[in-house]
Amino acid sequence: MEGAGGHGLTPPLRAGVLAAIATLIVDQASKLWLLFVFDIVAHHGVVQVTPFFDLVLAWNVGISFGWFQSESPVAQIVLMVVKAAAVIALAIWMARSKTWLATVALGLIIGGAIGNGIDRFAYGAVVDFALFHVQIGEKTFNWYVFNLADVAIVAGVAALLYDSFLGGPAAKAP
Secondary structure (H helix, E strand, O other): OOOHHHOOOOHHHHHHHHHHHHHHHHHHHHHHHHHHHOOHHHHOOEEEEEOOEEEEEEEEOOOHHHOOOOOOHHHHHHHHHHHHHHHHHHHHHHHHOOOHHHHHHHHHHHHHHHHHHHHHHHHOOEEEEEEEEEEEOOEEEEOOOEOHHHHHHHHHHHHHHHHHHHOOOOOOOO
């Protein structure tokens, strides 16, 4: 069914939009549950889930993987503007995409970026909470603390790479 003026969402674009919405909902629901139901703040540290996975609250005031850490209001505004521009560019790319995989992958990235952007707006930092680690001998190796939006972004990027190298013809990025 097409909207007014004959412009409707194609099935791949609809799938991409649904991927973005689902990612946003799952990401925000997980963060809200951890902050306000489970009350991870009250645990004051690490909550061991498995021998290799912990829940730990980390407020990321930087960008991916904690790069460019800054609590300055100006830096936070700059990050929000950059994120908004990136989401707009990704949405244009998604609308032009020719493959289901690329379109859904872009939806995952958009949903994750918006989820982390909501955190930055609401809390002044991104809520990260998942920590994988492995112990080898006496040494513990930790991965970066991350959240479900980050998982969606990484999965989306991996799917875009797969699609661009092994999939069909995808639309060029704007």
